[in-house]
Amino acid sequence: MKKVEVLSDKPALIERALQLTIAKMTNAIAERGVCTIALSGGSTPKPLYEAIAAQHLPWEKIHVFWGDERYVPPNHPDSNQLMARQAWLNRVNIPGENIHPIPTNEADPAVAARKYEEHLQAFFQTSGDEFPKFDIILLGMGSDGHTASLFPHTEALKARGLIAVGNKQEEPRITFTVPLINHARCVVFVVAGADKKAALAQVFAPDADDFNYPSRLIQPQGELWWLLDQSAGEELQVSTAAES
Numbered sequence: 696m697k698k699v700e701v702l703s704d705k706p707a708l709i710e711r712a713l714q715l716t717i718a719k720m721t722n723a724i725a726e727r728g729v730c731t732i733a734l735s736g737g738s739t740p741k742p743l744y745e746a747i748a749a750q751h752l753p754w755e756k757i758h759v760f761w762g763d764e765r766y767v768p769p770n771h772p773d774s775n776q777l778m779a780r781q782a783w784l785n786r787v788n789i790p791g792e793n794i795h796p797i798p799t800n801e802a803d804p805a806v807a808a809r810k811y812e813e814h815l816q817a818f819f820q821t822s823g824d825e826f827p828k829f830d831i832i833l834l835g836m837g838s839d840g841h842t843a844s845l846f847p848h849t850e851a852l853k854a855r856g857l858i859a860v861g862n863k864q865e866e867p868r869i870t871f872t873v874p875l876i877n878h879a880r881c882v883v884f885v886v887a888g889a890d891k892k893a894a895l896a897q898v899f900a901p902d903a904d905d906f907n908y909p910s911r912l913i914q915p916q917g918e919l920w921w922l923l924d925q926s927a928g929e930e931l932q933v934s935t936a937a938e939s
């Protein structure tokens with residue numbers, strides 16, 4: 696199931712992303728007693744995290760992971776973990792053990808990737824070829840069509856495990872792989888800004904190159920939502936009807 700919505704502006708986009716995220720969290724808790732959510736980084740989701748922090752939710756039933764991380768210490772201004780803690784997690788009464796950051800303290804990022812993979816397998820009690828099923832994976836998209844830290848024409852796009860080392864030029868990052876994302880129950884892209892328009896046209900084109908526009912590779916078994924603001928999505932032909 697793929698749904699695309701174009702919202703009038705960024706505040707409307709964040710409001711819709713909030714409504715959808717809360718609905719999916721609430722459903723997961725009602726159905727399975729717990730919600731597992733993976734967060735995106737970058738600049739777009741910060742107001743979404745601030746809005747989630749203002750909700751009354753059963754925080755002890757929510758487990759928070761990250762879909763990608765820059766390979767910097769957790770107190771570095773570029774850290775996706777730091778941004779989510781400041782905007783959301785430090786503001787609510789969520790137990791520390793429900794927060795599952797990507798480690799960035801190993802000399803070799805590949806070791807950190809393997810440790811996060813083991814952490815996921817232990818938490819979800821999966822092994823071998825089995826993939827965890829996240830209730831919600833939030834994603835952003837860069838103006839080059841990357842998502843998480845799956846950059847165009849990088850080895851990480853071909854990874855078949857859970858976690859890979861992604862590279863932005865020479866800079867290492869840790870990222871969920873395409874198959875891990877595609878096993879989610881619900882994937883929500885939240886994309887804002889006119890600089891995303893050209894890449895979005897390629898991501899939605901019937902015959903573009905998946906390795907040039909990695910967001911095309913995200914085709915989950917569960918729901919796929921693309922929430923766009925008007926400046927990003929104005930040239931796409933899509934319905935604006937809201938549902939959840």
Ligand SMILES: O=C1O[C@H](COP(=O)(O)O)[C@@H](O)[C@H](O)[C@H]1O
Nearest residue numbers: 735736737738739835836837843
């Ligand atoms: O580098 C990253 O960028 C994307 C998009 O970020 P945005 O600033 O354009 O919102 C993000 O989804 C990813 O998590 C992040 O590491």
